[in-house]
Amino acid sequence: MVTKRSVSLADEVAVAVEEAARQDGVSFSAWLSSAAEKQLRVRQGLRGVAAWEGETGSLSAEEVAAGEALLARLRSGVSGVASRVRRR
């Protein structure tokens, strides 16, 4: 099932989306839909984190920073097993 909507994009965004869609081998609509789906998933996921924090206590600034550092380390692609940065 597909819903047709008329949307307005800034010229440079439309050009960039066209190029990205071409590179990914999908249509303009499919690319935009996928981007929107991802954004919705991020939003829903952060709500899930907030729900968990509501039950157990908010992550401290230090824990948030440790999570960011671990993510950066994993994304850097250095192989091996990342150690725990810090646990409470």
Add this chain to the structure above:
Amino acid sequence: MTPTRREGLVYGVGALHAAARGDRMMWALHRAALSNGIVPLISAVAVAEGYRTEARNDRVAELLDGTHIEAFSGEAAKRSGELAARCDTSELEVIAVVELADRRNCAVVAQRQAVLRNAAALLGHDLVLYAV
């Protein structure tokens, strides 16, 4: 050799268990991924195994809200089955993690298991693992 930068994260069953037991580092990592626009991936096989073995499904569901559950497609199933045979294991949920991480160029968040390393080695995949 320069390490290959990873596009994202793949969660194994261990990530679900870690979230369920309230592992704060797991949740901090998950938050960091989402805050950076990364939606972690998880194989449908790992989700099934997580729901089979974890009682705190409410917390698993909260974590899964921020993931993309990758369908176990015919092609992935064939690749995983062949890899499992080569690893001499029936732990398809572990093999599926490696197959997905290799295909989508991702780091892995899972329990430390020999089969993970064996499967990665057989695929020639340089495993980047956060052991929960």
